[in-house]
Amino acid sequence: MFKRKKPRSYGQIASDFIYPRGGWRRAGTYVLHRLRRLPDQPHRIARGVAAGVFVSFTPLFGFHFLSAAALAWIIRGNVLAALLATFVGNPVTFPFIALAAVGLGRRILGLPGEPSANLIFREFTRASGELWHNIKSIFGPETAHWNRLWEFHEQIFLPYWVGGIILGVAVSVATHYLTVPVFRAYQRRREKKMADRIARAAELAAARAAAPEGGAAPHPRSGDSPRDI
Secondary structure, three states, rough: OOOOOOOOOOOHHHHHHHHHOOOOHHHHHHHHHHHHHOOOOOHHHHHHHHHHHOOOOOOOOOOHHHHHHHHHHHHHOOOHHHHHHHHHOOOOOOHHHHHHHHHHHHHHOOOOOOOOOHHHHHHHHHHHHHHHHHHHOOOOOOOOOOOOHHHHHHEEEEHHHHHHHHHHHHHHHHHHHHHHHHHHHHHHHHHHHHHHHHHHHHEEEEEHHOOOOOOOOOOOOOOOOOOOO
């Protein structure tokens, strides 16, 4: 019933991933709305958000969802919040994250030079292709080559891990302590609104019950409406 009449093509799916139809601002607003409405304790939601943010700084492309869910489960955070928080890593932010992580990692490891974002992702693409080729060579006549993969590991992958962990820990810890009071304040405000609606509904019901039989029911107070009640 809720399926699309015309399924999206793979090209449309890829296009929406790079740039959503409503734009990244609308997508970000939707993620924040979903996070605020999660039915869980604020500190658990904040832990989940921290897990998703941390994973976004790692080079585990293609496994961010699984990694965020596993990390949130380990630290007893909200898993859905972790999945939503991986939105921090997207085609717009990945180039900046990759540059910062690889640059910091190479400086810590004492490696000269700082590769560009295009070079980093080009090397990831090439390494993925070579890894798949080497796996197929186990079951076929092809010859596996590991030298270039080892060079990729030393020059790109390991520095990305080192810099990404440092940056990810710093950003995720800051995110946790900033989001706990935000989620707590939102939940308190939502609970207060719900209590006010219940109180207004109870007052209206009591007024109707006290009205003379056959008399006109009292009108709701100004501002009351079926939506409010």
